[in-house]
Amino acid sequence: MPVFTRLRRPTRTTGPARTTEPPRTAEENPRGEGHPPPPPEEETEARRGEETSKKPALRLLRLLRTLRTRCARLRAEHPRAARAARWTLHGLSAALIVGALLLPNTAGALRPNRFTRIPAEAIIGAVLLLALPRRPRIVAAALYGAGIAVLTVLNVLDIGFNEYLGRGFNVVLDWGLLDDAQHYVEDSMGGATATAAAVGAVLLALLLVVVTALAAVRLSGLLDRHRARAARGALIAGTVWITCAALGVQISGVPVASDRAAAALKVQGKRVRDTLRDEAAFEEVARTDPFAGTPSDQLLPGLRGKDVLITFIESYGRTALEDPVIAPGVTGTLDAGTESLAEAGFAARSGWLTSSTFGGSSWLGHSTALSGLWIDNQQRYRTATASDRLTLTKAFGKSGAWDTVGIMPGVQKGWPEAEWYGLDTVYDAFGMGYRGPKFSWSTMPDQYALEAFQRLEHGRKREGDKNLMAEIILTSSHQPWAPLPEMVGWDELGDGSVFGPIQKAGKEPGALMTDATKSRQEYGRSVEYSVTALTQWLERYGTEDTVLVFLGDHQPIARVSGLRASRDVPVTIVAKDPEVLDQVADWNWTEGLRPDRDAPVWRMDAFRDRFLKAYGSVPHPAGD
Numbered sequence: 001m002p003v004f005t006r007l008r009r010p011t012r013t014t015g016p017a018r019t020t021e022p023p024r025t026a027e028e029n030p031r032g033e034g035h036p037p038p039p040p041e042e043e044t045e046a047r048r049g050e051e052t053s054k055k056p057a058l059r060l061l062r063l064l065r066t067l068r069t070r071c072a073r074l075r076a077e078h079p080r081a082a083r084a085a086r087w088t089l090h091g092l093s094a095a096l097i098v099g100a101l102l103l104p105n106t107a108g109a110l111r112p113n114r115f116t117r118i119p120a121e122a123i124i125g126a127v128l129l130l131a132l133p134r135r136p137r138i139v140a141a142a143l144y145g146a147g148i149a150v151l152t153v154l155n156v157l158d159i160g161f162n163e164y165l166g167r168g169f170n171v172v173l174d175w176g177l178l179d180d181a182q183h184y185v186e187d188s189m190g191g192a193t194a195t196a197a198a199v200g201a202v203l204l205a206l207l208l209v210v211v212t213a214l215a216a217v218r219l220s221g222l223l224d225r226h227r228a229r230a231a232r233g234a235l236i237a238g239t240v241w242i243t244c245a246a247l248g249v250q251i252s253g254v255p256v257a258s259d260r261a262a263a264a265l266k267v268q269g270k271r272v273r274d275t276l277r278d279e280a281a282f283e284e285v286a287r288t289d290p291f292a293g294t295p296s297d298q299l300l301p302g303l304r305g306k307d308v309l310i311t312f313i314e315s316y317g318r319t320a321l322e323d324p325v326i327a328p329g330v331t332g333t334l335d336a337g338t339e340s341l342a343e344a345g346f347a348a349r350s351g352w353l354t355s356s357t358f359g360g361s362s363w364l365g366h367s368t369a370l371s372g373l374w375i376d377n378q379q380r381y382r383t384a385t386a387s388d389r390l391t392l393t394k395a396f397g398k399s400g401a402w403d404t405v406g407i408m409p410g411v412q413k414g415w416p417e418a419e420w421y422g423l424d425t426v427y428d429a430f431g432m433g434y435r436g437p438k439f440s441w442s443t444m445p446d447q448y449a450l451e452a453f454q455r456l457e458h459g460r461k462r463e464g465d466k467n468l469m470a471e472i473i474l475t476s477s478h479q480p481w482a483p484l485p486e487m488v489g490w491d492e493l494g495d496g497s498v499f500g501p502i503q504k505a506g507k508e509p510g511a512l513m514t515d516a517t518k519s520r521q522e523y524g525r526s527v528e529y530s531v532t533a534l535t536q537w538l539e540r541y542g543t544e545d546t547v548l549v550f551l552g553d554h555q556p557i558a559r560v561s562g563l564r565a566s567r568d569v570p571v572t573i574v575a576k577d578p579e580v581l582d583q584v585a586d587w588n589w590t591e592g593l594r595p596d597r598d599a600p601v602w603r604m605d606a607f608r609d610r611f612l613k614a615y616g617s618v619p620h621p622a623g624d
Contacts, residue, residue, distance in 0.1 A: 090222055093215035098122055100148045100212060101261045105158035105168065108563065116251055117258035118241050126234045129220045130227060137220050145216030149209040151261055154268060166358040166558045166565070171268060172275045173378050177361070275379065282380050286373055286387045291395065291612060292622035299399040302583050302615035304467075306547045306575075307458065308396065311472040312366055313530045315479065315523070316552030318352065318568040319561035321594065325517070326524035326560075331594055333528040337535035338592040341574065344539045349581055350572040350595035353604040355554045358567050362410075363417075365553035365569075365604065366473070367391075370421065372608035385420045392608045394422025395617070396469035405457050407432075407472040409442070409449045423471065427456060436496025437503040442475040445485035447533040448496050449474065454541050467545070474534065477526035479557060481519065482507035484526055487533065490540060520560050535593075538574065548574040549611075570595050571607070584614050 101119040104110060125144055129137050157169035186194035223230040243249075245257035291299075320330045338348060356376040357364040367384060368375045370392045375381050396402040404424045408415065411428040418426045429443040432452035439445060449472070457468060476485055483506020485499055492498050512519045538548055552569030555561045572593050575581055587610075590596045602610070613619070 089218065093218045096212060096215045097145070097148060097219065100152045102258055103152055103155045104260070105155045105264060106162050106563070107159050110159075113252035113254045117254065117256055117260075118237060118244065119261065120241055120257065120259045121261045123234055123237045123241060125216075126223060126230065127238075130223055130231055130234065134224070137224065138217055141216040141220035142213040145213035146209050148216070148261070149205075149212035151264060152208060152212070153205050155264060162563065163559055164359050164557045165361070166555075166561075166563065168267070168271070170271050170275060170377065172272055176378060275377070278377075279379055279383070282373075282383055286384055286389060288621070289372075289390055290609065290619040290621050291390050291617060292388075293620035294390075294395075294618055295620070296399050298616075298618040298620070299395050300401075300612065300615050300617055303547065303580070304401050306545050306577070306580070307468045307470075307543070308402070308547045309470045309472060309549065310370075310393065311474060311534065311548065311550040312362070312369075312553045313474050313527070313534070313550060314362060314477045314553060315556040316477060316527055316530070316569060317355075317555030317561060318566055318570070319555055320524060320527045320552075321570065322597065323520065323524075323561070325520045326527075329524050330527050330531070333531050334594040335592070337531060338594070340539055341535060341593075344542070345576045346538065346542065346574050347576075347578065347581055347591070348572050348574040348593050349584060349587070349589040349591060350570055350593055351587060351589040351599045352568045352595055352601040353551060353571050353607055354601060355552070355567045355569050355604050357554045358565075359555060359557040359561075360479075362473075362553040366471075367417075368604045369551065369553075369607050370471075372605055374603070374605040385417050387420075389420075391421050392611060393469065393471050394420075395612060397422040397424065401466060402469040403462060403466050405453075405468065405470045407449055407453045407470060409434075409444050410473055410475045410478075412443065421471065425457075427452065432456065434496040436499040439476065439483055439485050439499075439503055439506070440480055440509050441478045442485075444475075444496060445499055445533070446474040446476040446530050447485070447487060447490075447537075448493055448499070450533055450537040451490060451493050454537070458541060474530050476533070477523070477530045479519075479523070480509040480512050481522035481526045482509045482512045484522060484529060487529065487536070490536075516559050523556050523560050531593075542576070544576050546576065547580055548572075550574075568601060569604075583616075587614070 098119060099115060101121050102115050102117055104114055129141055129144075132140055154169060154171065157174075161167055161169045161174070185197055241257045244255070249256045320326055321334075341348065353369070355365045356368040356374050361378075364375050364377070364381060367373070367381055371384055371389050372392075373380070373384050373389065375384055390398070393404055393406075397404040404422055406418060406421065406423040406426040408426055408428050409432065411426070412430070415426065415428065432444070432449065434444040434448055434452070436444065436448070453470065453472060457470065462468065483503050486502050488498055488502075507522065512522055534548075534550060538546065542548070549572070551571035554569060555565055555567055558565070572595075573581065573584060573589075574593075588600055590599045609619075
């Protein structure tokens with residue numbers, strides 16, 4: 001086959017002939033004339049960095065293109081399987097969206113009949129997406145799906161908070177409690193488990209947002225491809241929803257027409273509004289204190305010469321005395337304590353207080369009882385502790401007749417609130433010489449904490465003529481109630497190492513967290529232990545001048561006490577001197593350590609003022 005070559009004629013020039021000059025060396029051309037200057041070294045490095053930074057993005061783009069090509073090839077090679085997979089994804093996407101819209105916010109409501117309803121939000125969403133052009137529709141669908149995912153996360157948080165704290169999640173105040181929850185898991189089940197749980201929860205929440213957004217986008221595309229049928233379906237669904245709502249149609253006792261997501265948003269919005277309004281109102285209440293101006297010599301004259309111990313028992317609530325599984329052991333322990341203390345010369349009176357918190361956040365109960373303010377959330381707690389409110393413990397110190405001490409085995413970091421409580425000395429988890437094992441969240445057994453208090457403060461001679469006032473927190477009845485300590489001989493306590501074998505032989509926390517019955521049983525045993533340790537300490541070390549006030553800070557978690565349980569906790573005053581109890585005779589409390597079921601019930605924030613007045617304190621508001 002012949003090959004033809006096209007020859008080009010040289011281009012004619014009218015000017016003088018151009019000659020090609022060989023490049024000159026650096027010595028011959030020191031200024032680099034005729035050549036572009038080399039790029040600066042910084043510019044070269046910047047270009048290299050820019051190219052390097054683009055590499056991961058380019059690789060990801062290539063990977064996505066490759067996957068898209070392979071998927072297209074598989075769809076072409078297996079059309080039936082591709083069609084089945086596509087409709088399966090459509091179905092899963094619809095189930096995810098509808099399930100998220102119908103998800104309740106309490107564990108007890110997680111029943112199949114709750115997911116057989118027609119969500120109004122799905123119908124409205126479909127109508128809006130059908131009305132939008134392509135690009136706005138995709139954006140709106142993604143935002144719609146992401147919003148549903150966020151609402152789902154809030155519902156899950158509501159379920160957890162209702163299960164443990166007996167209330168819903170507050171988006172303004174409760175994020176800090178998630179950190180406390182992680183520390184609780186860390187103390188109970190180890191750091192690795194806590195870290196894994198926290199990371200897993202965050203990743204799961206992010207994955208839920210992405211997947212739900214993608215599901216909404218997929219369904220929006222399906223609606224667009226079948227616009228006529230989708231419009232008819234939305235019209236029919238809307239008509240059915242309105243009819244069911246108007247007639248009150250129900251399936252298995254649950255209305256068919258649902259606006260669950262809208263109701264959840266309304267509840268969350270109301271919580272936010274109420275929280276923001278409450279802040280300013282509570283600041284005004286906190287500034288009003290009827291005892292702010294009371295002179296020191298008019299504070300608690302009825303208790304002068306007494307050593308007063310105000311003791312909180314963790315999670316000691318009405319459930320411990322009335323639940324059929326828990327009560328027999330606890331009431332038996334209280335009755336036995338009443339008898340043994342009577343033999344030692346002590347008498348007691350008991351009643352009920354309604355706590356400001358439930359299932360946890362013990363510091364809210366402590367601050368409410370001692371400040372006379374209703375402190376039921378973290379915002380109020382911060383406002384109160386930043387004020388100059390006269391707490392009951394501070395009143396003892398202000399009188400000049402008492403040294404004030406705090407026994408705080410649960411405090412494991414800085415605790416600036418000690419100044420607000422008016423405590424001269426605080427012994428935290430590291431200040432009592434304990435060398436034994438932790439019992440889950442509790443850093444030391446109550447028996448050891450009480451013995452340390454005796455050794456460090458109550459048993460030593462005080463300088464001058466002052467008496468002792470102590471705020472004592474007993475933590476052995478803190479959830480998860482496994483493993484639990486046991487009573488040992490008081491002379492055997494030493495540095496606490498004696499508890500090592502007891503801790504190793506105890507139950508694992510995980511064995512209780514999923515079993516409500518076992519949790520109730522072990523909770524009862526923990527309260528029995530705390531009450532026994534306290535009453536035995538009083539028998540062993542109490543004097544004619546010892547006055548013991550002990551109370552619960554809140555009820556146990558809802559999984560133990562029930563979702564509809566009250567917030568009542570027992571409160572008891574014990575003393576040898578009959579005049580101490582005579583001054584509260586008009587309270588009509590029950591004799592002994594166990595309050596009657598119908599004994600008087602006060603709000604916990606009423607306790608400070610009633611106690612101060614009963615023992616002779618004279619109200620003087622600031623400025624009087």
